[in-house]
Amino acid sequence: MNSLAVVTPYVPALSETFIRAHIERLPAKTVLMAGRPPEIGSRPVLSMPERAAYRMRRALLREGLGRETTAAYVKAFRRHGVEAVLAEYGTTGVAVMDACRELALPLIVHFHGYDASVHKVLEDNAAAYREMFRRAAAVIAVSEAMRRKLVSLGAPPAKLHLIPYGIDCTAFDRSDPALAPPVLLAVGRFIEKKAPHITIEAFSKAHRALPQARLRMVGDGPLLEDCRTLAKTLGIADAVAFLGAQPHAVVQEEMRRARSFVQHSVEAANGDCEGTPVAILEASASGLPVVATRHAGIPDVVVEGETGFLVDERDTDAMAAGMLSLLREADLARKLGEAARRRTQSRFSKQQSDGRLWAVIQSLLSTEPRSRHGEL
DSSP states (O other), rough: OOEEEEEESSSTTTTTTHHHHHHHHHOOOOEEETTTEEEEEEEEEEEHHHHHHHHHHHHHHHTTOHHHHHHHHHHHHHHTEEEEEEEHHHHHHHHHHHHHHTTOOOOOOOSSSSGGGGHHHHHHTHHHHHHHHHEEEEEEESSHHHHHHHTTTTOGGGGEEEOOOOOOOSSSSSOOOSSSSSEEEEEEEOOOOGGGHHHHHHHHHHHHHOOOOOOEEEOOSHOOOOOOOHHHTTTOGGGEEEEEEHHHHHHHHHHHOEEEEEOOOOTTTOOOOSOOOOHHHHHHTTTTTTEEOOOTTTTHHHTTTEEEEOOOOOOOOHHHHHHHHHOOOOOHHHHHHHHHHHHHHHOHHHHHHHHHHHHHHHHHHTTOOOHHOOOO
16 A cells, blocks of 8 residues: 555644554554644645634634635645545544545544543534544544444444554563552552552552551642642551652662552543553553453453452442452462463453454455545
């Protein structure tokens, strides 16, 4: 193929490993088109006068520009001989669907999390999503919960593909949690949907029953200082270490020294939910048992009683009980951790994830131009 356009609302951050993997690892000539109007690398698609006119009209209209945005994508797709478009996030799929229709290009829309859960996003895009689902050639969900949600929003089941995230399992050393001290590890941003404050509340209950227990938390974010204050208020400041944001090598070392991984993800007040948390995949690949919530894609990864423990959202008693079971029973931690590693290797490798996505793209390129695009 000439090229695959990977379209994103912005240049993906280093932490957005799965989007970057689509750009770097798919066996095609990929062109990243980021922003609206799109830029390729640091070079705008539109000329300077076109950009000035775009900005002026956007300021006057106080909203996105449909025809101007479409024209910019058409220009970019033509310039690079694009044969298929991979839109990262449902909202990006809406932005590019008219350009794909004009050029009869197959559109693959990859949902990730907020785009299938935040209330305002779903309200603002209700009609646009239905139209995008009608036109798209394929829609990707990263979890079974997300797949069900997209069906409820109008996605035809025949176009939906469940492709879980994948990680490089070889990058994680095999941990033996049975040899680790009673240390729990949490890794993630300090934001509402990851609920670090609930993890701390649950840990405080476990700590009362097992005073030698320790919790180490990697990450930063808007709730970090509130969580520090909470640990002091609960009288466990000496037992909780806030390590801030850390490079991947440090996270891997922390996983080698922990008895279990813990994460209490919840649905945020605005509806925001996880896709499938990468930290849980990485911990499982490392051989750590996981205590987490029945939330979004987590139950696809963590099997209750086999690779860890699952609790209902905001149930701190159940979370504390799961923590204590693994802190007190080293052999159980080893057994569940080994099962977690085997499951991750067999189901959530980057090779499997990339291969499934590429198979979907290839299947669309092998069909007739009009039929491959869906209903035009």
